[in-house]
Amino acid sequence: MKTTTLFLVMIFPCFAQQEGSVVRFSNGDKLTGDLLALTGEKISWKSLLLKEPAEFDLKKVDELELSMAAPPADQSIAAHEVIISMTNGDTIRGQLAGMTDTEIRLSTWYAEELMVKRVNVKSAKITSLSDIHYRGPNSMDEWSLGEGEDGWRFRGGALRSTYPGGIAREVDFPDECVISFEAAWRGAFDARIVFFSKDITNPSDPGSGYEMVFQGETVQFKEVRSNKRFGYSRNAGMLRANEKARIEIKASLKKGKFALFVDDQFIDSWQDVAVDRKKLGEGFHIITRNTSPLSISNIEVSGWDGYLDKQIQGGQVGGAGDPFELDGNSEVPKPAKEEIPEGRMLLRNGDSIEGEVLGIVNEEIILKTPIAEVKFPLARLMNLYLSSDTMEEAKLYKADVRATLSDGSCIVFRLDGVEGNSLIGFSQNFGTARFRKDAFRRIEFNLYQ
Secondary structure, eight states: OHHHHHHHHHHGGGGTTOTTEEEEETTSOEEEEEEEEEOSSEEEEEOTTSSSOEEEEGGGEEEEEOOOOOOOGGGGGOSEEEEEEETTSOEEEEEEEEEOSSEEEEEOSSSSEEEEEGGGEEEEEEEEGGGEEEEEOOOGGGSEEOTTOOOEEEETTEEEESSSEEEEEEOOOOSEEEEEEEEEESSOOEEEEEEEESOOSSTTSOSSSEEEEEETTEEEEEETTSSOBOSOOEEOTHHHHOSEEEEEEEEETTTTEEEEEETTEEEEEEEOTTOOGGGOOSEEEEEEOSSSOEEEEEEEEEEOOSOOSSOEETTEETOSSOTTSTTOSSSOOOOOOOOOOTTEEEBTTSOEEEOEEEEEETTEEEEEOSSOEEEEEGGGBSBOOOOOTTOOOOOOOTTEEEEEETTSOEEEEEEEEEETTEEEEEETTTEEEEEEGGGEEEEEOOTTO
16 A cells, blocks of 8 residues: 555656646546645645645545647557457557567557557457548547537547537548547437538538437437438437447448447448438537537547448348348349458458468568468558457456546556656556556546445
């Protein structure tokens, strides 16, 4: 306990004076201000609402939201990003720097290199960074509010609203794209997500585009300002069961097809046989329709190959064929794709390859296949094959915190120390690591009460 107390006293004065910081308590209260100090038992907090700094019992503190830095510009040189999902639920983003039978070497802007143990890795998805057209939110400056509306705030890396109204920005939407974000709310999810609008000057009432309308557990897809609805309303029961979800909208203007996933579960697909790209624009709107708190974070717009990853038939996951081809209105149906055999990795063109990773050098992967040794850009891969036979889950520690970083990574680790501007933590997932203190968006305490 003494070691932890000393560590916290050393670390958290570094965070003082960070404007817009928020402390949240287990009873639901919150207080904006500046963090002055933190011991193993108490937090010292300065706020304009308080006559003088106050101390609070750390056992009653749920989390801190802190100001943060965006990833350095020179990090964008990389052509790919890998998203590592750990067996304990952690998500770690970075670039592949190497791989052995026991470890994956990950280059990151917030912790230099992490040596991630393969037995703790559940999956590894690879994204081409050249295909990412927007990632945020990063500040309120990049979003437009409606005239007279002031219900949205940017805090803790998220857009937050407690009043009806909209917010909008322009995005360089490709004709085939994936729009994804994380939403958290109180009560019911009551919002409109508008994309491809032609004008963002009125964020709450766009005059064109498509919209996904969420009302409780019901989802409807329609044209903006039109009675034209595509198909029927669909139920997404997880939207009522939980007060948070990851929403993914896949849109193909080439095929006039649109699909919705909630928490990786397919909800439905719709078709507009009369798509006119000239009548569509680059506007992206988030419109809340009530006073319940709503938070939108980890927004990403990326390119897409137009093919759904999951095989769907009759509205259910697990059938055969591309659901964008089931009706046969626009193209000759393609043969059903077979399941990817064990030990194979998927390429972006839909092919798959079997092989053993021999090395990773300068954004290229070297594979030993049954036919020959091959080398090609990492960005062409969509995943790494990882055997699931020996998976393990990291041990829990009493001093664990859950840290959310500005790039969307979410990592649980034990607080251990500080050196200069680095926060030191330990996890069986990656051993001891040094994190930049300005990379943190949120730190959660008392995880296992």
